[in-house]
Amino acid sequence: MIAMQATTGRATDAAASPVPAFMTRDVCVFYGQKQALTNVSLDIHRNQVTSLIGPSGCGKSTYLRCLNRMNDIIDGCRVTGSILLDGQDIYAGSMDVVHLRARVGMVFQKPNPFPKSIFENVAYGPRIHGIAKDKTELEAIVHNSLEKAGLLAEVKDRMDQPGTGLSGGQQQRLCIARAIAVQPEVILMDEPCSALDPIATARIEELIDELREHFAIVIVTHSMQQAARVSQRTGFFHLGILVETGDTEQIFTNPRDKRTQDYITGRFG
Amino acid sequence: MSNSANGAALPGAGGLGSIFDARQQVSEAVSAGLKRRYARERRFRLYGMLATLFAVVVLGILLFTIIRTGLPAFTQTMIKLSVTLYPQEIDPKGDRDPQTLSSADYQRLVRDALDDYFPDVTSRNDRRELFAMISPGATYVIRSMVMADPSLIGKRIEIEVPLKDDIDQFAKGKIDREADQANRRVSDKQIGWYQRLVDRDLIVSRFNTTLFTAGDSRSPELAGIWGAVVGSFWTMTLTLLMSFPLAVGAAVYLEEFAPKNRWTDVIEVNINNLAAVPSIVFGLLGLAVFIGFFGVPRSSPMVGALVLTLMTLPIIIIASRAALKSVPPSIREAALGVGASKMQATLHHVLPLAMPGMLTGTILGMAHALGETAPLLMIGMVAFIVDIPSGPLNSATVMPVQIYLWSDAPERAFIERASAAIMVLLGFLTVMNLLAVALRKRFEKRW
Ligand SMILES: Nc1ncnc2c1ncn2[C@@H]1O[C@H](COP(=O)(O)OP(=O)(O)OP(=O)(O)O)[C@@H](O)[C@H]1O
Ligand SMILES: [Mg+2]
Numbered sequence: 142m143i144a145m146q147a148t149t150g151r152a153t154d155a156a157a158s159p160v161p162a163f164m165t166r167d168v169c170v171f172y173g174q175k176q177a178l179t180n181v182s183l184d185i186h187r188n189q190v191t192s193l194i195g196p197s198g199c200g201k202s203t204y205l206r207c208l209n210r211m212n213d214i215i216d217g218c219r220v221t222g223s224i225l226l227d228g229q230d231i232y233a234g235s236m237d238v239v240h241l242r243a244r245v246g247m248v249f250q251k252p253n254p255f256p257k258s259i260f261e262n263v264a265y266g267p268r269i270h271g272i273a274k275d276k277t278e279l280e281a282i283v284h285n286s287l288e289k290a291g292l293l294a295e296v297k298d299r300m301d302q303p304g305t306g307l308s309g310g311q312q313q314r315l316c317i318a319r320a321i322a323v324q325p326e327v328i329l330m331d332e333p334c335s336a337l338d339p340i341a342t343a344r345i346e347e348l349i350d351e352l353r354e355h356f357a358i359v360i361v362t363h364s365m366q367q368a369a370r371v372s373q374r375t376g377f378f379h380l381g382i383l384v385e386t387g388d389t390e391q392i393f394t395n396p397r398d399k400r401t402q403d404y405i406t407g408r409f410g
Numbered sequence: 411m412s413n414s415a416n417g418a419a420l421p422g423a424g425g426l427g428s429i430f431d432a433r434q435q436v437s438e439a440v441s442a443g444l445k446r447r448y449a450r451e452r453r454f455r456l457y458g459m460l461a462t463l464f465a466v467v468v469l470g471i472l473l474f475t476i477i478r479t480g481l482p483a484f485t486q487t488m489i490k491l492s493v494t495l496y497p498q499e500i501d502p503k504g505d506r507d508p509q510t511l512s513s514a515d516y517q518r519l520v521r522d523a524l525d526d527y528f529p530d531v532t533s534r535n536d537r538r539e540l541f542a543m544i545s546p547g548a549t550y551v552i553r554s555m556v557m558a559d560p561s562l563i564g565k566r567i568e569i570e571v572p573l574k575d576d577i578d579q580f581a582k583g584k585i586d587r588e589a590d591q592a593n594r595r596v597s598d599k600q601i602g603w604y605q606r607l608v609d610r611d612l613i614v615s616r617f618n619t620t621l622f623t624a625g626d627s628r629s630p631e632l633a634g635i636w637g638a639v640v641g642s643f644w645t646m647t648l649t650l651l652m653s654f655p656l657a658v659g660a661a662v663y664l665e666e667f668a669p670k671n672r673w674t675d676v677i678e679v680n681i682n683n684l685a686a687v688p689s690i691v692f693g694l695l696g697l698a699v700f701i702g703f704f705g706v707p708r709s710s711p712m713v714g715a716l717v718l719t720l721m722t723l724p725i726i727i728i729a730s731r732a733a734l735k736s737v738p739p740s741i742r743e744a745a746l747g748v749g750a751s752k753m754q755a756t757l758h759h760v761l762p763l764a765m766p767g768m769l770t771g772t773i774l775g776m777a778h779a780l781g782e783t784a785p786l787l788m789i790g791m792v793a794f795i796v797d798i799p800s801g802p803l804n805s806a807t808v809m810p811v812q813i814y815l816w817s818d819a820p821e822r823a824f825i826e827r828a829s830a831a832i833m834v835l836l837g838f839l840t841v842m843n844l845l846a847v848a849l850r851k852r853f854e855k856r857w
Contacts, residue, residue: 209747211743211746211747214742214743214746216669216670239749239750239751240749242746242747242748242749243748243749246747246748247743247747249740249743249744249747251740253738253740253741253743253744254744255741255744255745255759256741256763265745265748265750265758266748266749266750269748269749269750269754269758270749316744319744319748320747320748322748323748323749
């Protein structure tokens with residue numbers, strides 16, 4: 142309760158930042174005939190953690206995947222409404238999807254390191270984008286990212302070993318390092334702790350709190366406590382609708398909607 | 411039994427007793443079924459073992475007969491000749507003109523050498539029979555020696571030359587000495603002469619190098635598989651060069667890039683159909699299109715490779731698509747997620763992971779192609795070709811066609827050589843499969 146107070150306390154300051162990173166209006170998503178999201182309007186602010194909660198199958202992942210157009214690779218998936226990143230419509234023809242994904246990084250629910258060396262995993266993004274001028278610079282970026290992801294100490298002696306040989310929690314942090322190595326503006330995390338033990342989870346939550354200084358973060362989570370601990374703003378999804386959104390503190394202490402209240406008190410979901 | 415009677419009364423009964431009864435009943439049922447389950451499992455294992463045993467035995471018999479027939483082909487019976495290279499026969503003018511040297515009558519020298527061994531054989535017919543015991547290859551041996559070193563002219567040389575295939579078969583014990591003379595290919599007189607040669611230590615058995623260095627020939631003792639091996643090499647190389655990139659390209663496009671709609675479904679069905687088309691149809695197609703329309707030289711490894719490419723393409727495409735499908739989508743998402751383009755994600759991550767599967771499919775396809783005969787018969791690769799092909803546009807034959815030709819020949823010695831060729835072909839296939847395994851191991855280690 143005290144921890145929550147502290148984080149949400151900071152949230153109110155950060156919420157003052159004026160222009161949101163993402164401004165989404167009336168987003169609807171269809172998988173073929175089936176509508177998965179209906180009129181979702183939500184803002185994602187810089188230097189804040191926005192958590193998305195809701196029962197399974199309510200469309201959290203779907204919404205998250207809209208933000209870096211990961212839905213493009215799903216056959217028959219259609220997105221309507223407007224999603225603006227810095228005022229630019231990311232679904233407009235002028236938006237390059239590769240560039241978008243460089244600006245909006247993603248950490249997936251299941252750790253998915255490349256079956257390559259630890260170094261290669263992190264270096265891949267900077268390399269394809271040509272971010273590093275030479276080898277030393279690339280090494281510096283890899284070091285930095287691993288440091289920020291809190292993994293450096295554990296792997297610095299075995300950078301050339303396969304990333305798939307790490308433990309689940311280490312793999313997830315490796316994926317975070319990989320995402321931040323390209324210096325995105327926004328990081329999307331889909332249940333990053335769902336497969337982790339409490340210690341690894343705590344480590345990643347700490348990390349998210351640190352990353353907030355540099356990035357806007359959106360995190361999908363099934364853990365109410367986690368949402369309360371790490372996020373400043375929360376959105377509650379239910380059956381493809383964004384039921385309620387607001388400061389995390391307000392959502393958890395004083396929800397306006399009955400469904401939100403039921404969900405956070407564990408009456409359904 | 412009494413328990414099941416209790417069980418029947420179960421719904422009516424109440425309390426702890428009935429729960430206990432129910433448990434008892436379940437455990438009874440389980441242990442009763444257990445025996446049957448184990449018996450079933452044992453039977454299943456037995457069937458599996460029998461099936462495996464059957465396959466192994468059949469394969470063993472096959473290999474055994476091939477090896478038993480083919481092994482003698484690796485040796486060749488030779489006769490030691492002492493040939494005098496009379497200058498007046500070879501080079502009457504004495505100017506060592508290669509033209510003269512090459513067209514000299516070396517057969518005469520061979521006959522002279524034989525006459526020396528058998529001064530008692532004088533009648534025309536007998537001498538003809540005697541000379542027939544030596545392979546026409548003897549003259550080539552002498553000629554090439556003289557051409558290589560003209561200073562030999564005038565000297566007496568000791569050489570070993572192959573015996574004719576019938577005598578060779580007799581020497582290997584393949585011809586029944588007791589049979590009626592009219593029913594065997596070696597006459598009584600020849601047997602007598604052969605025996606005299608053996609007694610004088612003039613007959614030796616040598617490793618049959620000709621089999622591995624020569625092209626085809628009308629005389630079995632001069633025939634070799636090298637021409638077919640080289641033909642197969644060209645054909646396979648070209649097939650690989652054409653089919654692998656095409657198939658991988660098609661598989662990657664269909665699996666990673668093509669929209670999933672009715673058209674791609676149609677294409678998919680057609681590719682699967684293509685894999686099941688009888689191979690001779692590809693031969694007919696090759697004859698009509700590649701030879702008839704595009705004018706690719708008949709009988710050449712090039713046209714063979716084009717036909718085999720058509721044939722292996724669907725096999726490799728199907729295997730490659732399966733390999734691509736087995737790459738977890740999370741890898742693609744990971745790559746796209748850090749901003750890789752579709753092509754980068756495919757080239758950097760998906761393709762390397764799918765490569766072992768693709769290579770396996772390719773090698774299976776190539777092994778299939780290496781053993782393919784029917785379509786090549788249609789495009790003239792069945793022609794009798796003596797020369798070793800020096801390029802993909804020369805006339806050539808391939809190993810399975812050579813095997814087909816030899817097994818069809820009346821001479822026993824050719825049948826023997828066909829089996830030897832099968833052994834060599836099996837050797838190649840084994841090497842290819844080992845290569846596939848080794849390659850896969852290497853790839854897997856890298857990840
Ligand atoms: N590729 C797809 N094709 C068709 N329907 C899909 C697809 N992905 C998701 N859906 C449907 O869209 C709805 C929302 O799914 P989504 O994955 O966004 O849920 P979620 O909130 O992330 O659930 P969870 O908490 O279980 O991950 C679900 O009803 C799901 O069945
Ligand atoms: Mg989800």
